[in-house]
Amino acid sequence: MIEIQPKNNIFKVIGASSLGTLIEWYDFYIFGSLAVIIGHQLFPADAGASALINTLAIFAAGFIVRPFGALVFGRLGDLIGRKYTFLLTLVLMGGSTFLIGLIPSYKSIGYAAPILVLILRLIQGLALGGEYGGAATYVAEHAPKNRRGFFTSWIQTTATLGLFLSLGIIVITKNFLGAETFADWGWRVPFLLSIVLVGVSIYIRMKMHESPMFTKLKSEGKVSKNPLKESFNNKANFKMVLLALFGATMGQGVIWYTGQFYAQSFLENTCKLDFNDSRYILLWGIAFATPFFVVFGAWSDKVGRKWIMLMGMLLGIIFYRPIYRTFLNDTSEENFAKNELFSSSQGFPIITPLANQVDSLRSLETKILFTNGTGYTKVQMDTLSATKGVISAPGMLKDKILPKPIFWKFVGLIFFQILLVTMVYGPIAAFLVELFPTKIRYTSMSLPYHIGNGVFGGLVPFIATLIASFSGSNPLSGLWYPIGVAALSLVIGTIYLSNKRDESIND
Amino acid sequence: MIKKYLGLAWMALGPIAMTFLFMHAIEKVGLTHTDIERTNTILQWGIILFIFFPISLGLMIFGFYAWKGEYEKLPENSHGV
Numbered sequence: 001m002i003e004i005q006p007k008n009n010i011f012k013v014i015g016a017s018s019l020g021t022l023i024e025w026y027d028f029y030i031f032g033s034l035a036v037i038i039g040h041q042l043f044p045a046d047a048g049a050s051a052l053i054n055t056l057a058i059f060a061a062g063f064i065v066r067p068f069g070a071l072v073f074g075r076l077g078d079l080i081g082r083k084y085t086f087l088l089t090l091v092l093m094g095g096s097t098f099l100i101g102l103i104p105s106y107k108s109i110g111y112a113a114p115i116l117v118l119i120l121r122l123i124q125g126l127a128l129g130g131e132y133g134g135a136a137t138y139v140a141e142h143a144p145k146n147r148r149g150f151f152t153s154w155i156q157t158t159a160t161l162g163l164f165l166s167l168g169i170i171v172i173t174k175n176f177l178g179a180e181t182f183a184d185w186g187w188r189v190p191f192l193l194s195i196v197l198v199g200v201s202i203y204i205r206m207k208m209h210e211s212p213m214f215t216k217l218k219s220e221g222k223v224s225k226n227p228l229k230e231s232f233n234n235k236a237n238f239k240m241v242l243l244a245l246f247g248a249t250m251g252q253g254v255i256w257y258t259g260q261f262y263a264q265s266f267l268e269n270t271c272k273l274d275f276n277d278s279r280y281i282l283l284w285g286i287a288f289a290t291p292f293f294v295v296f297g298a299w300s301d302k303v304g305r306k307w308i309m310l311m312g313m314l315l316g317i318i319f320y321r322p323i324y325r326t327f328l329n330d331t332s333e334e335n336f337a338k339n340e341l342f343s344s345s346q347g348f349p350i351i352t353p354l355a356n357q358v359d360s361l362r363s364l365e366t367k368i369l370f371t372n373g374t375g376y377t378k379v380q381m382d383t384l385s386a387t388k389g390v391i392s393a394p395g396m397l398k399d400k401i402l403p404k405p406i407f408w409k410f411v412g413l414i415f416f417q418i419l420l421v422t423m424v425y426g427p428i429a430a431f432l433v434e435l436f437p438t439k440i441r442y443t444s445m446s447l448p449y450h451i452g453n454g455v456f457g458g459l460v461p462f463i464a465t466l467i468a469s470f471s472g473s474n475p476l477s478g479l480w481y482p483i484g485v486a487a488l489s490l491v492i493g494t495i496y497l498s499n500k501r502d503e504s505i506n507d
Numbered sequence: 508m509i510k511k512y513l514g515l516a517w518m519a520l521g522p523i524a525m526t527f528l529f530m531h532a533i534e535k536v537g538l539t540h541t542d543i544e545r546t547n548t549i550l551q552w553g554i555i556l557f558i559f560f561p562i563s564l565g566l567m568i569f570g571f572y573a574w575k576g577e578y579e580k581l582p583e584n585s586h587g588v
Binding site: 060064235239242243246451455459462463466471495496498 | 555
């Protein structure tokens, strides 16, 4: 007997799916945004830089396991249905995020603290690997065939909005509690808050019905018996998985993570902007650019998905280096020196003994303010050597506050980069959904998506920073990684992808 | 025909990329001095090699399919997959 499912309203479908996916992205990104503070909590006080490196490694672990989550939950979604699978991923993500907020510090439980967080972070990555494909498939299978790009583009806004929400809540919590309290226990608030958001989203999703296409397939007894085997052991399907990865998601992933994550890391760590300034620039850029996900998603319904995505990659390849060179030039000391000096106040020198117990390090901070409200802190580090006297290193600037015109120029440059993100990312859910048949869609589309985004994209900050640290390199050298990957994807996509849209995905 | 002959380039690119990464890894680990620095460098490059090895293999398979003409005519819709 055929089970008749009540119909979902398409806007309720989008609302329920997008809210849950947005919360999952929020959960996933707060960890990265709080890496420095979490590092202090999880590792010994004298761990120094290695605490941050290890915390970033735990953060990266979440990205690396995403393709495995895609396989585990994709298979489940093709076997038992989309609705219950992405409900499960939501519970796992919300639960693990909440528990990270409760983890005792290194002082209380020693190395059990980072190990527990690593386990929870792996669960987060697995859950996210299962969530996105489910939500995109669920919406696409409800959408009318000529508006699939438009409706799935709402799901595409959630990753960027999740980042926006995580940055916003962190800035608000920090400003409300003060920097000291935030570093002590306030950093737990954004994690704990997740349980409320997830609870609301689960309640809404519970009220939704299964996708009509999956229900039809199930009633006809055509559900795949082994989605993994049918996805990857079937040459006709596997070749499309490879094409989706190398011709689209690989390039899309690096454009996404360069325009948002690497941009923030570059402004904060290379240009040494003030903590709040670097986040405000990104928040404004995201706010202005986010509507374009829907614009490009809808446009792809008319002109096809391929050329919009590839154009986004091409523009990234051409403009990344000029954009990041502008970031560097406009935040240089020479550029600040053009302003009229207002005040200069020097702090007390801090002397730290070095490991050899003979020499020591003297650090002296000078706060410089200019009449136009801009400024920076100059840090002078000198080695006090018992044998060679005072050895001075060049002063380093930090906490730079930009003049208003430069601030808005940077917002414009970030906006442009996120506009490229909207070009490559807006149409990609519809593109992936149309590539694979219903019975193995969840599994087949999730894997290339999460390798492209989780591995190629998620590792952009890590690999680009690593390349920039090589001897003979400069701060812009790291950009060769996203530029090279996007260029390869552009060539493969241009030559091999078809611009034709699949009108009927009901197969 | 360009799709077919470029398949040879993709097949070659997989092992070339892995060799390049492997040589870089050896060079960078060799340049490190202290124990902690060496451990971190080995860990970083170990992760990179571990992740990109199967992807390079995938690129070779993609090239092989292209060389065999599998992408000369793509399915019109997902019925054909």
